[in-house]
Amino acid sequence: MASVHIPCPRLGFACPYNGSKTRNIARLRTHVYSKQPKIIAEATNVPVVRRSANYPPSTWSYDYLQSLTNNYVGKKYEITWHRLKEKVRTMISEDTVVENLLATLELFDDLQRLGISYHFKDEINNVLKMIYICYYEAHDKWNTMDLSLKALGFRLLRQHGYHIPQVLKDIKDETGNFKAYVREDVVGMLNLYEASFLAVEDENILDEAREFTSKCLKEMLDIKNIVNQSMSMLISHALELPLMWRIKRFEAMWFIEAYKRKSDMRAVLLELAQLDFNIVQGIHQEDLKYSSRWWEGLCWNKKLSFARDRLVESFMWAVGANHEPSYDVLRINVTKSIYLVNVIDDVYDVYGTLDELEQFTEVVRRWDINAAEGVPDYMKICFLGFHNTINEMAYNTMTNQDSFVLPYAELERGDVPKSIQCYMHETGATEDEARAYVKSLIKEAWKKINKERLSVKSPSLQMFLECASNIGRMGQFTYDRGDIFGAPDDLYKSHETALLFEPKS
Template sequence: MLTPFANHPKLNKSKQNCTRISSPLQTKLIKMGSYLIVHQAPSLAVSHENPKLGHRSANYHPTIWGDHFLAYDNSDVVKENNLCEMEPQQPPHEVLKEEVRKMFIAVPDKSSKKLDLIDAINRLGVAYHFESEIDTSLLAIYGDYDEQINHVAGREEELYIVALRFRLLRAHGYHVSCDVFNRFKDSEGNFKESLAGNIRGLLSLYEAANYMVRDEDILDKALVFTTSQLKSMVPNLNSSLTTQINHALDMPIHKTVTRIGARQFMSLYQEDESHDPLLLSFAKLDFGIIQKLHQEELSDLTKWWKGLDTPNEIPFARDRLVECYLWSLAMYFEPKYSFARTTVAKLFALTSILDDFYDIYGTSDQLVVLDNAIHRWDISCLDELPKYMRPCYQALLSVFSEMEKESLKVVGKTKSVDFAISSMQAISRAYHEEASWIHDENLPTYDEYMKLALVTSTYPMIVTCSTVSMWGIVRENALDWVTKNPLILRVSSAIGRLMNDIVSFEAEQERGELASAVQCYMMQYGVSKEEAILELEKEITNAWKDVNQEWLLGSASGVSKIVLERIFNLARITYLTYKKEDWYTNSFSVTKDVIKSVLVDPIEM
């Protein structure tokens, strides 16, 4: 069944009048590890750079990273499957991996220890090494699911393992029934009071409930119950448990980016007395190895970005290469996706610039020229473009040319790249339509606004280009599926657009921006800001349920899990970036700390 988002694409931010609302940038030095970076607090000012031409600028703060990642140019990067040692006392990577594999296989599938082990391997970010072993075990656990739940009596001590089994199976695409949780309710239909003090069980149920689909009332109630109980416990717990609960409530496992979650989970896992030292050692070693690969990739990307000379050539645009790489890394961190990861990072960065062309700086006439150039897709268009647009346009053609060469090398044909180019041209058309609202000072209805959301969210383009860039890893029918605009892609796009608009609405209104989901909803339905936000948050909640449903349906029907997971991961990085404020545009806060943790700070062995 189609959701309210079935015909609702995304629309990006719109700007109207230019109003200065903040003081000039203030600069200070911040020490991060062993290096200094320039930190500039963001200004929300919007000013006319050239009133005669109509250019505007949002005065986005510059990159906080500078040339930091160039330092990793000569790093001793360890590729996948190499035998290496991070430290002299550490066994080689492959030796540890084989020991973990043997240990995993030796644990019986029907035991609770196997469930804990699968969970730990997933959360430590090393499941990609043991996919076949995990799949085999989960298939056996799924086959035994009905028998296992038939023995559940609803006792307090059973809750942890019942919820864990349910979560792991759903997370891996098995549509198991949630009816088992009814056994933990009393005669009045409420969850039993005896569960209130069971921290481990409540956390497990809370994490499981986040995998709900529509019409699963028991999981809706479980989420409300566990959230309330866990919050009430926090003041009376030790600091370690408080940290664990607060982190879970803020970022459930279901919505956590794998790489970021792995770094955070290692310290929690190490503090657990029942942790497996062998697994922890392997996870730390693997994290360090992959971190070096990511640092090398970002070093190469930084050189590419410096070649565009963005700060000087396009000073009004957001300089967010490192943040764009984080988004790409969130989609896939594994070594085999290196080409796709770096390609998508470039596309994120270039599309961000295009957004600023259409959204902020370009005049009406210049945007017509840009849109025409993108649709002609020819280097001969370069001279027709304004000077400030040329580096981005040339880089765009170059990135797709690299995709074409890679496709020819891997599968011997390049036709698939045509779909990728078409998806980029679709973004240009949609951006141009948005720009017409800005220049005409026309506030669209909510329905009109949302009709562009799928396209200008960039998700369809990114997922299409990602699929093409993974040629040789995914089958050709995966691209056919993506280009049919499946529901999971539509609703994940809606999550991103609505979350972004809710957190940026007030700041955008203060600086005179025209359209957002909040304002358009208020106008169309005649409601207050608070009422509009409440309704949009309900739509986000339902969209997550639809993402969960489509994950299960897609897995069952043979849709490529590799592609499904990329879409799922986009929703996850969206949740991180926009859950409290726009941490992409204002990248000096939590985003900086996250990037430090996964791309700068070495893991302690």
């Protein structure tokens, strides 16, 4: 699979750069700039047989994307938006912690899931710091907390970088079994289940808690032992995919509807969440319209018609990476990168001959437009579009953020067999066994990511790690049911529509 690697958090990140701005020019790859002999394809009369993947055309036309309008603009909505934010801000204070710690943590959890916590980052961080010092830093205070308070506090504090150790040991008895009260507390079990996905390596109690709570919650759903329909819906949602593995914007899209059914729903939170979703959707539509103008100008959808024409799907990945309004440059750059990579992937996997691909790989390695003279016309178009777009992104990053990222941008190529097929071939396992094994690898990978999150303190690196993690989440969402990127199914299209085109009401 082809991939562009730009391992530098400067392509659209708003955080200031704190490192040295000097660069060792000698480290740059000299082949990028040195004169190289031209690559000449030998003439041949043998007709070239081209393959076709028969990808369906894009659902979204250029004219449709350019026609998008958002009604949630103007002074009226802006005033309401700010008024609601200030109302919610008054609900976040250190005084509320003293009155009801669990209610404060549940408020923070709701703000996150509704997709509006980014408005209150400083307030939430300040209160969580006080909560950690007063309640969680001293382990003896855990003995006075109920299961929900322990598990929810553990999850939220770990999410925000607090390295709380495995302090859930008292949920097991002397024989190593989970205590009876754990099974009896449905909300506590759900919180414990979600908390278990914040585990790092060698935290066996959390692994056991995940297996235990998952089994118990599934049994409760199967025998319809949960009277509260809202709780039943939350449990089904969690068992399908834990919060830690979900994309924030997608979760907000779902949770706004689920929140309406909660008995303890707060009208001001719901009103802000819906209005914020619609306003941000309008910002995303402007990002998408800008990206579609770039896409139309590139002409790849017409000149390279054999490839996947997936601009909106590429933009979905960008929204998944970071949906916050201030990261528009990041979204546009991620959209371009993913669109480019997938088309180039089809050049290799579908259309190009072996000789052509060897020539094309060398042209990309040199990063020299003169070297492209000898490749077929469709490859000239592909390389020039790729070359110009990446150079423009690097130029804008240099002028806006004083960071030269071009030496870190490269195209790596190689056929990557599907992991499930490899495992089946190597071990003789069935497909179900192979899928279970790959899922276990995913869990272990998330433990490594969780550990990195706890070790990173720089705000810019934290944001970079979060965006990188979100790309992984998007990968799992997109490919869990097959190649949904190449041939979007009805579920994926419904997500596109709800995320980008339909406002909340």
